[in-house]
Amino acid sequence: MSLSYVSTRGEAPSLGFADVLLAGLARDGGLYVPAEWPNLSAEAIKGFAGKSYAEVAEAVIKPFVGSAFGAGELRDMIEGAYSTFRHPAVTPLVQTGANTFILELFHGPTLAFKDVAMQLLARFMDRALAQRGERATIVAATSGDTGGAAAEAFRACSRVDVMILFPHGRVSDVQRRQMTTVDSPNVHAVAVEGNFDDCQALVKAMFNDHAFRDRQRLAAVNSINWARIVAQIVYYFTAAVSLGAPHRPVSFTVPTGNFGDVFAGYVAKRMGLPVERLIVATNQNDILARTIETGRYEVKGVHPTTSPSMDIQVSSNFERLLFEAEGRDASAVRRHMASLAQSGAFTVPGTAMAQIRGEFDAGRASEDETVAIMKRLRKEAGYVLDPHTAVAYAVGAAQSGDPSVPQIVLGTAHPAKFPDAVKAATGEHPALPLHVADILERKERVTVVPNDLAAIQAFVAGNTRAAREVA
Numbered sequence: 001m002s003l004s005y006v007s008t009r010g011e012a013p014s015l016g017f018a019d020v021l022l023a024g025l026a027r028d029g030g031l032y033v034p035a036e037w038p039n040l041s042a043e044a045i046k047g048f049a050g051k052s053y054a055e056v057a058e059a060v061i062k063p064f065v066g067s068a069f070g071a072g073e074l075r076d077m078i079e080g081a082y083s084t085f086r087h088p089a090v091t092p093l094v095q096t097g098a099n100t101f102i103l104e105l106f107h108g109p110t111l112a113f114k115d116v117a118m119q120l121l122a123r124f125m126d127r128a129l130a131q132r133g134e135r136a137t138i139v140a141a142t143s144g145d146t147g148g149a150a151a152e153a154f155r156a157c158s159r160v161d162v163m164i165l166f167p168h169g170r171v172s173d174v175q176r177r178q179m180t181t182v183d184s185p186n187v188h189a190v191a192v193e194g195n196f197d198d199c200q201a202l203v204k205a206m207f208n209d210h211a212f213r214d215r216q217r218l219a220a221v222n223s224i225n226w227a228r229i230v231a232q233i234v235y236y237f238t239a240a241v242s243l244g245a246p247h248r249p250v251s252f253t254v255p256t257g258n259f260g261d262v263f264a265g266y267v268a269k270r271m272g273l274p275v276e277r278l279i280v281a282t283n284q285n286d287i288l289a290r291t292i293e294t295g296r297y298e299v300k301g302v303h304p305t306t307s308p309s310m311d312i313q314v315s316s317n318f319e320r321l322l323f324e325a326e327g328r329d330a331s332a333v334r335r336h337m338a339s340l341a342q343s344g345a346f347t348v349p350g351t352a353m354a355q356i357r358g359e360f361d362a363g364r365a366s367e368d369e370t371v372a373i374m375k376r377l378r379k380e381a382g383y384v385l386d387p388h389t390a391v392a393y394a395v396g397a398a399q400s401g402d403p404s405v406p407q408i409v410l411g412t413a414h415p416a417k418f419p420d421a422v423k424a425a426t427g428e429h430p431a432l433p434l435h436v437a438d439i440l441e442r443k444e445r446v447t448v449v450p451n452d453l454a455a456i457q458a459f460v461a462g463n464t465r466a467a468r469e470v471a
């Protein structure tokens with residue numbers, strides 16, 4: 001029996017996994033979620049101990065994928081995806097305090113946690129498109145890391161063109177170059193004169209223009225695509241099991257922007273993983289921390305920070321949580337999203353907020369607090385944090401949880417992606433790993449485009465392989 005998926009807005013058709021994978025955003029503007037949550041028994045979770053990352057991934061992912069891929073195909077794709085990681089454990093845990101651990105998610109090709117999902121997503125999409133004999137045009141929005149991961153994962157896929165929208169001047173040099181120096185004709189880096197929220201709104205607007213969407217056969221690789229979330233659930237299991245789950249609960253602190261990563265942790269819990277607390281950590285762009293504190297989701301201006309990948313106000317995946325907290329009432333989600341579109345805010349009802357607060361804590365770290373924790377950890381543990389992981393570490397350290405419960409901080413990026421911020425905080429210049437050591441010398445290819453839907457659509461339509469062949 002294969003799972004079916006429903007839209008959070010309730011007005012798009014239910015689909016199977018392969019259709020959800022290729023659809024991205026639902027046609028009613030909502031996000032797909034499984035019609036029900038698969039469960040893993042305590043016995044099954046216990047059995048993960050001593051297994052490889054790929055073996056655990058197959059067990060966790062299989063219920064979501066159902067029969068979309070043939071026998072053996074899923075395993076091959078998982079093994080291929082994680083063979084690109086430079087650590088044998090794929091996502092190792094490093095102890096940095098008495099009962100505090102960093103889950104290093106940045107050993108993939110582009111040095112950020114996005115590789116964990118993107119490497120697999122590219123294999124899934126390539127296979128699903130081949131099964132149908134189709135091509136697709138990926139439109140992606142990035143605040144820095146999703147874009148590089150997508151460029152790397154899809155650069156050899158002959159069935160897709162990839163258009164990556166990033167905020168002009170608001171990503172680190174390494175992040176920008178990971179998008180602009182990929183020497184493949186199917187990868188296009190587009191610097192939008194706006195912020196990440198503008199890029200994400202443009203991507204969603206392209207999907208909501210159904211004629212354009214169908215003509216270009218659009219696909220998504222942001223976390224609006226359910227398959228991204230699925231791949232990110234796995235490391236919550238591997239980390240918790242290596243610290244004693246299912247007999248011993250653990251807590252996770254997650255540096256948060258678009259709410260995809262921490263939502264994957266919530267799904268792991270819904271599947272049966274004993275998670276004590278999920279702590280949402282934001283930088284000063286703190287819409288999620290404010291919402292969890294006050295019940296009011298209200299978009300304010302975005303401030304550039306030293307953790308630029310989290311400079312986000314419109315946090316896509318919060319919609320998935322809202323759907324759950326509202327008892328899967330799609331009409332309530334539609335009302336909140338209409339209010340957000342109209343006035344930039346909505347109020348989460350008390351009953352839904354009680355549900356959310358039952359699962360999540362939240363906090364923010366200022367720029368000073370981020371620097372202070374980077375300095376402290378360098379001095380006390382000899383560990384160099386990237387600024388995003390530092391935000392989470394600072395927020396986690398300020399929480400008053402049960403000290404006997406292991407606290408796992410998600411390490412979402414390698415410090416060498418943000419050398420200026422790391423040097424300023426710690427005095428240390430983090431070296432780029434060898435495979436990207438020459439990235440600052442490679443030739444860049446980028447197009448600057450105004451924050452304008454028609455201009456972006458013209459760029460997308462004019463740069464697909466079909467358009468290039470005609471030209």
Ligand SMILES: Cc1ncc(COP(=O)(O)O)c(C=O)c1O
Binds near residue numbers: 146223257261262413
């Ligand atoms: C390095 C880094 N950390 C944290 C985040 C936040 O993750 P999410 O958007 O899944 O909340 C992002 C991007 O979103 C990121 O690139």
Ligand SMILES: N[C@@H](CCOP(=O)(O)O)C(=O)O
Binds near residue numbers: 141143144224310316
């Ligand atoms: N921080 C992200 C923003 C996009 O998030 P996604 O998880 O929805 O792809 C980035 O680095 O691009």
